[in-house]
Amino acid sequence: MKEFKFVNAKTVQEAVDVLAELGDKCKLVAGGTDAMLMIRDGKWNDLTLVNIRDIEELRGIKLEGDTVTVGALTRLSDIESSDILKEHAPCLWGAAQFFADPTNRHSATIGGNVGRCNTVGDTLPSLLCLDAVVTIVNKDGEREVPMSEMLLGPGRTACGPNEMIAKFTFKSQPHSAYMKYGRRRSMALSMAGSAVSIEVDDKGIVKWCRIGVGNAGPKAARAYKAEEAMVGVDLNSDKALEETMYKVIQEDISPRKKPRLSNWISGEYRRELIPVLTKRAARKAAFGECMLCKQEEA
Amino acid sequence: MSMHEITLIVNGKPQKLTVKSNELLLNVLRDKLFLTGAKYGCGIAECGACTVLKGDRSVMSCLVPAVAADGWEITTPEGLVVDGELNAVQEELVNKAAIQCGFCTPGMAMAGTACVRENPDADEDFVRDYMRGNYCRCTGYQAIVQAILAACEDAKNGKRV
Numbered sequence: 016m017k018e019f020k021f022v023n024a025k026t027v028q029e030a031v032d033v034l035a036e037l038g039d040k041c042k043l044v045a046g047g048t049d050a051m052l053m054i055r056d057g058k059w060n061d062l063t064l065v066n067i068r069d070i071e072e073l074r075g076i077k078l079e080g081d082t083v084t085v086g087a088l089t090r091l092s093d094i095e096s097s098d099i100l101k102e103h104a105p106c107l108w109g110a111a112q113f114f115a116d117p118t119n120r121h122s123a124t125i126g127g128n129v130g131r132c133n134t135v136g137d138t139l140p141s142l143l144c145l146d147a148v149v150t151i152v153n154k155d156g157e158r159e160v161p162m163s164e165m166l167l168g169p170g171r172t173a174c175g176p177n178e179m180i181a182k183f184t185f186k187s188q189p190h191s192a193y194m195k196y197g198r199r200r201s202m203a204l205s206m207a208g209s210a211v212s213i214e215v216d217d218k219g220i221v222k223w224c225r226i227g228v229g230n231a232g233p234k235a236a237r238a239y240k241a242e243e244a245m246v247g248v249d250l251n252s253d254k255a256l257e258e259t260m261y262k263v264i265q266e267d268i269s270p271r272k273k274p275r276l277s278n279w280i281s282g283e284y285r286r287e288l289i290p291v292l293t294k295r296a297a298r299k300a301a302f303g304e305c306m307l308c309k310q311e312e313a
Numbered sequence: 314m315s316m317h318e319i320t321l322i323v324n325g326k327p328q329k330l331t332v333k334s335n336e337l338l339l340n341v342l343r344d345k346l347f348l349t350g351a352k353y354g355c356g357i358a359e360c361g362a363c364t365v366l367k368g369d370r371s372v373m374s375c376l377v378p379a380v381a382a383d384g385w386e387i388t389t390p391e392g393l394v395v396d397g398e399l400n401a402v403q404e405e406l407v408n409k410a411a412i413q414c415g416f417c418t419p420g421m422a423m424a425g426t427a428c429v430r431e432n433p434d435a436d437e438d439f440v441r442d443y444m445r446g447n448y449c450r451c452t453g454y455q456a457i458v459q460a461i462l463a464a465c466e467d468a469k470n471g472k473r474v
């Protein structure tokens with residue numbers, strides 16, 4: 016194994032003290048499922064790892080009124096088995112079901128998924144569509160960053176080198192869902208993913224929605240144009256969706272006609288895939304399940 | 314590099330160790346404690362051969378620096394054996410002939426044990442999904458899945474898992 020120094024931080028205070036002292040000479044490690052690979056691959060060199068894995072105060076899922084809080088060190092397996100999230104943020108709950116495998120889910124954390132800021136990160140589209148607020152801590156206190164401003168680019172977030180993500184907060188959104196397309200069911204990173212939080216009237220006309228897409232570009236992002244285009248559209252109608260959301264979500268993804276091949280998927284394929292996943296996620300979010308997907312899966 | 318004093322509770326026994334910051338839990342278990350049940354397969358959390366239990370939860374020990382495991386209660390495949398008796402999952406792996414070359418078997422026993430402990434009412438879908446991080450290049454999985462389902466029944470009949 017490549018060399019590194021190591022500090023075991025047992026409390027948030029200990030962790031932020033080390034971060035303040037070492038800054039970009041150190042890196043946080045939570046579940047280690049990305050971090051250890053960065054070291055293996057020689058992408059992180061001569062660093063001190065600051066281990067936060069066992070800081071219990073950053074773990075847990077809480078519901079207060081209609082506000083849900085998820086600690087940064089909450090593991091994907093905790094998310095997967097959370098009744099609170101199943102009811103109040105089914106998109107995030109669903110993302111955990113699609114994530115790696117149960118053993119890796121016992122280690123991988125949501126804070127690490129955001130900290131890594133990989134465009135394929137499975138929790139990112141859901142956190143975006145939930146409009147989550149990220150609480151970041153440093154030696155001097157806390158600050159809040161909306162998820163829409165958190166992800167800056169591949170591997171880059173608004174969380175500075177002397178800071179740490181503490182928790183995610185969002186409003187209960189029972190009508191939300193995530194759809195992931197991977198090469199196979201098991202142990203496959205997303206080829207594309209879409210998460211939708213939505214409200215429809217009793218006829219299925221969209222009142223508002225928020226959409227987060229993954230692996231559509233260099234970073235997971237909101238699809239703002241598609242969100243606007245969906246308002247007033249009949250969610251039951253394929254034709255209506257094709258004429259509105261399908262057209263503009265391409266612009267959200269990439270203005271280029273021929274986007275680059277990345278993450279095992281050609282730009283052309285991705286452009287076809289994302290609108291379909293978004294339609295399915297929207298229907299699943301609004302109606303509980305997507306009847307059409309059921310047929311297509313069968 | 315830095316050196317660290319740690320205590321691991323391995324198969325019920327506290328072990329005081331001095332480890333280098335970059336030593337992996339898997340290598341410490343194998344090379345310092347001579348518990349060679351857990352295997353080094355891929356080293357990147359893809360194959361499951363290195364699976365051990367932290368409490369009742371399966372983790373892949375190839376991605377854990379040993380120093381990060383300070384204070385953990387760890388069970389290795391050896392620890393599933395009590396007084397010379399295999400646990401239900403190990404025994405059913407033998408009964409169902411779910412072992413060919415055997416390289417994946419310790420990892421299967423660990424993840425299978427985590428699976429049965431978490432949900433003794435598991436059906437085939439649950440087991441297949443639970444075990445999806447553990448690769449076997451020989452058996453074709455069928456017998457392994459049958460063994461874990463049988464261990465679920467054993468567990469409900471009071472056998473130790």
Ligand SMILES: Cc1cc2nc3c(=O)[nH]c(=O)nc-3n(C[C@H](O)[C@H](O)[C@H](O)COP(=O)(O)OP(=O)(O)OC[C@H]3O[C@@H](n4cnc5c(N)ncnc54)[C@H](O)[C@@H]3O)c2cc1C
Pocket residue numbers: 042043044045046047048049050051087088113114115116119122123124125126127128129130131135136137138174178179180181202203204205357358359
């Ligand atoms: C076999 C395998 C399969 C995988 N499958 C998937 C998959 O299906 N979907 C998916 O999305 N990902 C997958 N991953 C990637 C990885 O598991 C996830 O990104 C995971 O969420 C990372 O969490 P962690 O706790 O292990 O993070 P770590 O590896 O500990 O850290 C990841 C990054 O985040 C930073 N970080 C960690 N915690 C914080 C914090 N609190 N504040 C600020 N920065 C922080 C670290 O410094 C590091 O840069 C897979 C990885 C492996 C090895």
Ligand code: FES
Pocket residue numbers: 352353354355356357358359360361362363364373374375376
């Ligand atoms: S050696 Fe750890 S998963 Fe393969």
Ligand code: FES
Pocket residue numbers: 411412413414415416417418448449450451452
């Ligand atoms: S028995 Fe050979 S890899 Fe499973």
